[in-house]
Structures are given as structure tokens and as C-alpha cells.
Amino acid sequence: SQTIHQWPATLVQPVGSPLSLECTVEGTSNPNLYWYRQAAGRGLQLLFYSVGIGQISSEVPQNLSASRPQDRQFILSSKKLLLSDSGFYLCAWSGYYEQFFGPGTRLTVL
Amino acid sequence: DQQVKQNSPSLSVQEGRISILNCDYTNSMFDYFLWYKKYPAEGPTFLISISSIKDKNEDGRFTVFLNKSAKHLSLHIVPSQPGDSAVYFCAAIAARGNEKLTFGTGTRLTIIP
Numbered sequence: 001s002q003t004i005h006q007w008p009a010t011l012v013q014p015v016g017s018p019l020s021l022e023c024t025v026e027g028t029s030n031p032n033l034y035w036y037r038q039a040a041g042r043g044l045q046l047l048f049y050s051v052g053i054g055q056i057s058s059e060v061p062q063n064l065s066a067s068r069p070q071d072r073q074f075i076l077s078s079k080k081l082l083l084s085d086s087g088f089y090l091c092a093w094s095g096y097y098e099q100f101f102g103p104g105t106r107l108t109v110l
Numbered sequence: 111d112q113q114v115k116q117n118s119p120s121l122s123v124q125e126g127r128i129s130i131l132n133c134d135y136t137n138s139m140f141d142y143f144l145w146y147k148k149y150p151a152e153g154p155t156f157l158i159s160i161s162s163i164k165d166k167n168e169d170g171r172f173t174v175f176l177n178k179s180a181k182h183l184s185l186h187i188v189p190s191q192p193g194d195s196a197v198y199f200c201a202a203i204a205a206r207g208n209e210k211l212t213f214g215t216g217t218r219l220t221i222i223p
Contacts, residue, residue, distance in 0.1 A: 043215035090153050097142045101153030
């Protein structure tokens with residue numbers, strides 16, 4: 001069966017510091033992978049998606065970036081965090097149409 | 111442009127009664143629709159889906175109805191249970207050549223014991 005892992009579960013970072021969130025998927029090959037953010041009281045905002053290694057599509061302009069160095073690994077990064085980057089970050093992989101989400105990372109930027 | 115809308119941010123329902131969550135969409139290219147349930151500090155979990163070739167799909171206590179002409183879908187939960195208290199997101203996809211789900215903003219359902 002497929003499983004998706006995200007770490008860390010929670011993170012508190014100062015403004016201006018770098019960020020690296022990691023997501024890995026097990027039990028499937030060549031999945032489509034996604035990064036979402038849920039800000040407080042808001043819906044799910046798609047940030048990036050990837051259909052293969054090295055292939056990244058960005059949905060919104062921001063100071064975040066994503067990379068896919070391996071088939072089942074998806075990384076969300078920032079060189080300098082902003083206060084507005086606080087939120088709940090979710091990684092997902094897609095089956096046929098359904099997407100399956102990881103447990104999420106709560107990021108607080110102070 | 112919010113292509114998938116959940117106009118009720120919250121809903122309270124008595125335990126044992128029916129919960130009805132609504133969702134509207136504007137993009138006529140959407141042809142597959144999904145509902146997700148999300149507890150605080152957890153990732154959303156897939157609940158139920160429906161293809162545009164159907165108008166109803168049922169799974170246990172959960173039924174999704176699709177009205178294509180009105181571009182409206184709804185999720186019925188009956189009977190409602192305390193464990194159903196969560197945020198529910200509807201999502202849609204234009205399945206041909208599109209890998210992206212478009213999510214609504216969610217409805218917080220509270221089941222009152």
C-alpha cells in the first residue's frame with residue numbers, strides 16, 4: 001500500500017531564515033506530487049505540482065521553491081522566510097483522480 | 111477567481127440528523143468531483159467522489175449528489191455522528207489532460223451530541 005511521509009511535523013523559524021520541508025512517497029512509482037498550503041481559516045492553496053523528476057510547475061508567485069530530486073521525493077524550500085509564509089503545508093500524491101495527503105507540517109514564522 | 115465555492119463556512123447539525131454540505135462550481139470543464147474530510151493538524155482524507163456521468167454515488171452513510179445543469183454538488187451524511195465533526199472540502203478536476211484538483215474553501219461541520 002502507498003504511504004506518504006512529511007517532516008518535520010512542526011517548525012518554528014525566524015523571519016529571514018531558510019526553509020526545507022521534505023515529502024516522500026512509498027509504494028508507488030512516478031506519482032504526481034503536490035505542495036499545498038492552508039493558511040489560518042483558509043482553504044487549500046496549490047503551491048507547486050510535479051509530474052516527474054525535475055519537472056516543477058508553480059501555481060502562485062512567492063518566495064518559495066520546490067524541487068524533485070528523486071521520483072518519490074518532493075522538497076519545498078525558501079531562502080528567506082516571511083511572516084506570511086506561516087501556515088499548514090501539505091504534500092500530496094495523486095492516484096487516478098484522487099489525491100492522497102500527508103500528515104502536514106505546521107510552520108510558524110516569528 | 112474561485113472556481114469551486116463552498117458558501118457556508120460552518121454548519122451545526124444535531125447528532126442522528128442529516129448533514130448536507132453544498133458546493134458550487136463555475137468551470138463547465140470539470141467532470142470529476144471529490145469530497146475530503148480534514149481534522150485539525152492533519153492532512154485531508156479522501157471521502158467520496160463522483161464522475162459527471164453519474165448524478166449520485168453512495169458509500170455507507172455518505173452520499174454525493176451532482177446536478178450538472180446547476181453546477182452544484184452536495185454531500186449528505188446520515189445519520190450524523192460526533193466523529194463527523196471536521197472541515198469538509200469539495201474539489202473538482204477536468205480529468206482530461208489536467209493533473210490539478212481545484213478545492214473549495216471548506217465547510218466546518220459540527221455535530222451536536
